[in-house]
Amino acid sequence: MKFLIQKINGEIRHDFSFTLLESIRFKNWLTRNDKKDKIIVKYINIPELLEPDDIYPPILFKSFHSSYVPVGSVEFVTEFLQKFYGLTPKPRNVPEALFDVRYAQRYIINSTEAYFPHCGKSFIKSNDKIKSVCGIFNEKEPINLPAGNYQFSEVISINSEWRAFVYEGKLIGLQNYSGEFTVFPDVEAIRSMINAFEKSGTAPVAYTLDVGVNNYHTFIIEIHDFFSCGLYGFTEHAKYPSMLHKWFYQYIQREMVLNKK
Numbered sequence: 001m002k003f004l005i006q007k008i009n010g011e012i013r014h015d016f017s018f019t020l021l022e023s024i025r026f027k028n029w030l031t032r033n034d035k036k037d038k039i040i041v042k043y044i045n046i047p048e049l050l051e052p053d054d055i056y057p058p059i060l061f062k063s064f065h066s067s068y069v070p071v072g073s074v075e076f077v078t079e080f081l082q083k084f085y086g087l088t089p090k091p092r093n094v095p096e097a098l099f100d101v102r103y104a105q106r107y108i109i110n111s112t113e114a115y116f117p118h119c120g121k122s123f124i125k126s127n128d129k130i131k132s133v134c135g136i137f138n139e140k141e142p143i144n145l146p147a148g149n150y151q152f153s154e155v156i157s158i159n160s161e162w163r164a165f166v167y168e169g170k171l172i173g174l175q176n177y178s179g180e181f182t183v184f185p186d187v188e189a190i191r192s193m194i195n196a197f198e199k200s201g202t203a204p205v206a207y208t209l210d211v212g213v214n215n216y217h218t219f220i221i222e223i224h225d226f227f228s229c230g231l232y233g234f235t236e237h238a239k240y241p242s243m244l245h246k247w248f249y250q251y252i253q254r255e256m257v258l259n260k261k
Contacts, residue, residue: 006072
């Protein structure tokens with residue numbers, strides 16, 4: 001395995017990059033008498049942003065970088081995929097396989113036009129661009145969405161939010177990232193969501209599944225492909241490098257097949 005890790009002004013800035021280095025140290029210690037599974041790491045330094053809304057300047061990836069798996073910000077990984085493969089990952093948000101009220105506990109719809117459920121409020125996210133959240137809108141307020149694909153979700157209360165880590169169809173980690181950490185999710189409900197997503201045939205080999213908990217239910221918030229994901233303390237060192245590596249090459253292979261159709 002080969003990884004290309006992003007640095008900003010000479011420093012590791014992302015928890016997932018730091019954890020990868022710790023996982024590699026663990027793997028090298030565990031397999032110290034077996035050199036065939038050696039993991040190679042290189043770094044690429046990016047200037048720090050001057051303004052919070054700026055986009056990273058074009059990154060000068062050299063041809064030999066194409067044999068590495070990029071590890072860094074969404075912008076960094078996206079530019080890598082565009083440079084070498086002409087691919088642009090899109091957000092998964094809530095997959096249609098999990099629109100069922102058993103998993104969502106709210107009404108969700110994908111549409112190009114504004115939609116408001118009976119509560120009169122929608123949480124709106126882009127289905128075209130990762131990290132593009134429009135926000136919460138009231139049907140009585142004017143809304144002007146640019147042309148595109150969106151996911152409209154009924155607004156419900158959340159007491160705590162948890163990130164589930166899924167690898168090869170199995171739940172392997174669960175971390176609190178927002179709200180009251182003593183308000184625990186229903187693990188069996190999470191496993192049911194994983195099973196439904198896996199049966200849809202669209203689940204990647206590795207992903208995160210964010211869930212919310214309120215006074216009544218555990219429900220899906222959204223799903224992320226396994227790159228540039230905050231770990232919030234997840235440290236499955238024996239599996240983490242393989243999760244990044246397998247997701248990356250599976251994504252490329254799947255997209256190349258889809259583009260040929």
